[in-house]
Amino acid sequence: MTVGPMLDEWYPVGIFGQLDEAGRKTMLMDEPIVVARDGNGDAKVTDSSGRILPVRVRYGHVWTSLGEPKKELFAIPEADQPGRRFVDVGVVRVRCSPLRAVENFLDIAHFPFVHTDILGAEPHTEVQAYKVEIREDVDEVWATQVQFYQPQAAKSASGGITTQYMYRVAGPTSTVLYKTCPPRPSEWDVITLFVQPLAEDLCDVWPWMALFDDDTPMTDLIHFQQTIFLQDRSILENQVPRLLPLDPGMEMPTRADLTSVAYRRWLKRHNYTYGAQLVAQ
Amino acid sequence: MPSGTASSWVPVALSSDLPSGTVMPARIPAGPLALWRSQSGHVAASADRCPHRGMSLSHGFVRGETLSCIYHGWSYGQAGNCLRIPAHPGLTPPEAIRTVTHPVAEADGVIWIAVGEPAGTPPALAGLVPLRSLAAFAGIAAIEAAAGTRANAAGLLEAEDIRLLLSSAREGETLIHVLVEADASPAARIAAARAAEGLRRKAEDFQKKGAAR
Amino acid sequence: MMKLYDYILSPSCYKVRLMAALTGVKLDLRAVDFHPGLEHRGPELLALNPAGSIPILEDGDLLLTESSAMLVYLAAKAAPGWLAGSDAEEAARVQQWLSFSGRLTASLGGARLHEMLLRPGDIGVLQSQGIAALRELELGLVEQAERGKRFLAADRPTVADIACFPYVALAPDGGVSLDPYPAIRLWSRALRSLKGFIEMPGIHRLHELKPEPQLEAGGA
Known part of the structure; x- marks a missing residue:
């Protein structure tokens, strides 16, 4: 290949x-x-x-x-902003397509079922309408005005809040999310998923964060994000096919999946197909 | 099935291993299945793949009369039709969203899946009852060699000290259901459960040696 | 309060958190940066446990570094019903599976560390030893069912079940399938249904234990 x-x-x-x-x-x-x-x-x-x-x-x-x-x-301006703490979460290997790992990171509808009582909980399962675009000037996929009810949105959150999100695909296997920062409502916390494609069906995932949180010990910040990602890992290793299907018909999106739809379209447009499956098999 | 006929019943699991309100993985020649039993006791078999994002449905959960995917909670009925998409609580899922299902029969404590359109009902076990299932990294030929006798067309193998119902899971892998007399004593049942381990060891040994040749 | 040096992704630490949750004991959790920081190999932790492993449990003068001992300690203090009763056979079975749990850690735990956190090891050997251990556990549970007992040592859960459960439930993390073990599936489900049960990452909530929520169209 x-x-x-x-x-x-x-x-x-x-x-x-x-x-x-x-x-x-x-x-x-x-x-x-x-x-x-x-x-x-x-x-x-x-x-x-x-x-x-x-x-x-x-x-x-x-x-x-x-x-x-x-x-x-790609630039992440928040990486140079004073007052933020930068968290190297550490590598986790996943037996899945690097593109599947990114797509899962862009998804909020799984929160109540996979990150139960942390990032989501029944009955708060509804995904409200949000905006998705491919920003031609920077050639990135962006989803904005995303919101979701979360029982414990961050280590610094106490109790449930409706969290605002923005998602950004900055490279074929690099994605950044901006979410409500509980201690500083005027700022966004930055959480990324940097994915190293080892093979088409195997990747090393390097989460990284730039947060406003002066209180939580660093190890707790690392463990919070490792918890979230390890909950996703068992999903990612059990999707069939392992490669991400780019042709319509193989998987059925709904309105909640518009970020994924745009990501797949963007991959196809650029011929970013390492880790993708093009013809339904 | 050892006979290799196009249409047949495949014994995929024991009834006792699938209580009400649970789901388990199973396998037929056409591929992996999510085998589940609703709260009211109805058994159904679906392709082990949610049409939404390809997640394995055997990792899901059973509530009432529906099987739900663990990833996004999409729920399916026994006929494979999608009943509920939690991200869109008000939406009636379109007809096109459905999983492939397979006919199921349950008899004598065994759950059978129809492959093709078999005539009639699954074979009767004639006074035998199932004890346990175990998987072997061995084809049916290696198990027959280990047992010193052949299975019949229905997959039933009767040796001197052990009775087995065999189901070919995939190339080089077999699901073995151990059978005992309906009136076997507890000690005899435990002995049969252990004897199956020895037979499996022998069969896997044959399989490895065969593969090495 | 007892203090547990803990790592959220460690199945051995999870045994202790799970036992504490099931017996209603509150723990003071001290998070250890096992990955990526290798804090368990640093001077502070080595001073407590020269073996460089976690969990470590501190309670006053008592310092424990073996998870099976921690389970026994928690049960003895808070809920003795989780220990073996006076029956000789039951006592022996509890010890049998407590010792056996070390093989699960070495095989399935080793495979998991290799496949997930890139730790060294011969993955083929670890996985085949893991499969051998799962087969022994499966047979043990089949035999117990014939004796009318749902758990490893008795018809009630004991410390032996908690010692074995985490590495078994997380076997797929190390590339070892749990598909071919129906008795393990039923046992795991019985444990996950216990009142007070808590998960760790990689073990999902049994959503069926809660009824389906009412539809709430039009917003939270």
Whole structure:
């Protein structure tokens, strides 16, 4: 299989703070790579032939590409905002398509059933209408005016609140959500899912957060997000087919799934098909 | 089924392993199933895939007379029709949203799925009752070799010390239902449950050696 | 209050949280950054447990580092019905499965750490040892059912069930299917239906235990 245009995109391959000179042996789209620190303490990524790959260190992680990136790594302005705490949640491996991992992150309708009593609870299952667009200027998928009733929206939340969300697909396997920040109603908490495609049906997931929360211990913040993601993992490993079907007919969306519909359309438009299934099989 | 006939009844589970209000995974040659029993006791079999996002329905839950997907709570009736989409409480789900279902029969403590359009009812077990099911990484031929005798067309294998009902799960895997006399003593039943472990070990050994050749 | 050095994704820590919830004991939870921080291998935790494992349970002068001992301690203090009774056979069965639970940790737990958190290990060996252990547990439960008992050591749940349940329920996290074990499925369901049962990530709520909510069209 050829990787296609996804080859030229940026992907996370490790937490910068945990790198050492011995390096981390891993995979990127079926290609063995090594992520390490060089003698100057900078991140360095090499492929199996010794070729040095492009590197960026942003949002706590090392980013690289097997191809020639046509765009700079996407911006998250909140990453430079004073007063935020930055949380490296740590890697979790999932036996699923990297695109399925992103799509699940864009979904709110599963909250009452998968994240029961944390991000959702029956009978508050209804998904209200929200807005979805592909922003042509930045070439990103955005969903705005998303809201959902949550029993415990964040570690800093006490009791149930209706949480506001915005979702953003910044790259084929990189997604960012902005949600109500309980201690600072005028700001958004930033929670991301950076997905490293190891193979079409296997990925390493690197969640990262930029939060306003001065009180909660760092370990509790990490564990809250690990809890949420591990609840999703058992779903992701049991979807059939493992690859994300891009042709209509194989899976049936409703109004609540408009973000997923736009994401699939955007993937198809760019021929981002690594991890996708194109013909119903 | 060992006979390989196009239409047949496949014994996929024991009645006692599927209480009311529960769902379990099962397998027929056409693929994986979500096998479930409603609160009122009605057994149904659906393809093990929610048409919404492909989630396995055997991970779901049974409330009343419906099977729900664990992912988004979409509920299905025994005929496979979608009855409820919790994200849209006011919506009547369109007819097009449905799962593929299979005819089910329950007799002598065994749940059978019709593959094709079998004539008549599932084979009778003639005085035998099911004890337990276990899965083997072995084809039916390897199990027959381990037992020293062949299964009949219905999948019933009767050796000197053990009776089995065999169901081919997929290539190289067999679901074994252990049968005992209806009046077997508790000690005899436990002995049969243990004997099946030894037979499985032997059959898997044959299978491995066969594969190595 | 008893203090538990705890990791939310650790099945061994979950055993203790679950036992405490089922017996109504309140724990002071101290979150340990096991992943990605490897805090359990740091000086503070090694001073408590040189083996570098969690959970660790502290109660005054008592310091426990083995989860089975913690289950026994919680039960003895708060709910002795979870321990073996005076029957010799029942006492032996409780010990049998408490010891056996260590094999579940080594095999299914090792496979899970490898498949999920990228820890080293021979995954083929871990998974096949896990399958062997699940088969033993399945037979044990089949035999108990023949004796008219729904749980591993008795017709009531004991510490032995809690010691075995978490790594079994989370076997799929390590790529080991639970599909072929009907007796384990029924046992797991019986435990998950107990009053006071709590989940951990990877074990979903049994939504059927609550009735279907009334439709509420038009907003929360």
